[in-house]
Amino acid sequence: MVLGSLKPHAEILQIPPTYLPHRWSPGNYASMWHTPETPLPFNLVSTIVISVCATVIVLLVAIPAAYYTARRRFPGKMAFLGLVLITQMLQPVVLVTGLIREFFALGINDTWLAMILVNSAFNLSFAVWILHSFFASIPVEVEEAAQLDGLNRRQILTRVSLPLVWPGIVTATIFAFVSCWNEFAASLVVLTTAQNQPLSVALTKFIGQYDTAWQYVFAISTVGIVPVVILFALIEKRLVAGLTAGSVK
Helix, strand or coil, X not given: CHHHHCCCHHHHHCCCCCCCCCCCCCCHHHHHHHCCCCCHHHHHHHHXXXXXXXXXXXXXXXXXXHHHHHHCXXXXXXXXXXHHHHHHHCCCCCCHHHHHHHHHHHCXXXXXXXXXXXXXXXXXXXXXXXXXXXXXXXXXXHHHHHHHCCCCHHHHHHHHHHHHCHHHHHHHHHHHHHHHHHCCHHHHHHCCCHHHXXXXXXXXXXXXXCCECHHHHHHHHHHHXXXXXXXXXXXXXXXXXXXXXXXHC
C-alpha cells in the first residue's frame, strides 16, 4: 500500500505490475489534499474529532460502570453483563434506519454529534466488559487497606484501582478508537455533507464507475493508519508505567 501510494496512476495499472516504483511520485501525498472529489482536510478533521470524542465518552462511562458491576452485588448482575456482551452482536448498519429517524427528530442528523453518539453507544459494551474483568481481578483487600488509610470510594477508584487496571484501560481505549476511526456504514448514511464525512467515507469518492484513482486511495489509506500507530506508540509507554505502578501498589 505504501509503495502503491508512491507510484503514478499509470504505473499502478500497468501489466505486469511493478513492486518498486519506476518513477517515485511522493507528490501524491501533496496533491490528494486538493482533489475535487472531496475536501480531504475537513474529512481528516472530522475523523479525528469523532474518534477522539467518542473514545473519551466511552471511557468516562465505562470506567465507573465497570467498577460498580465488579464491586457491587445486585439482582440480575450476571444477566446485565450478559446483555452487555450480547449487544456486541448488533452493528450500526442494522439500526441505521431507526437511528436516522431519531437524529432527524433531535435535529442532529448530518452532524458530528450524531456519529459521536453512535460510535460511543456501539463501543461502550465491549469497554465495560473488558474493564469489568480487570476491576474484578483486583483483590478486595487492596481497597479495604485504602479505606483504613482514610480514602473514600472516589479516591480509591482514582488513586488505587485505576493504576492497577491501566492495561485494561489501554485495551479499551485502543479498541474504541480504532473502531471509531474505521467506522464506515453508519457514517455513509448519517453524514451526507462531504465536509462532515470521515476518511473512511471520503475514500470511496476516489473509486469511480470506470476508473479508480489508486494512487490517492493508497495515499489516504496510509495517512489513515498513521494516527492509530502514533496512538499505540504513545499508549505503549503509559502501559509499561501502569504495570509498574500496579506492581508497586
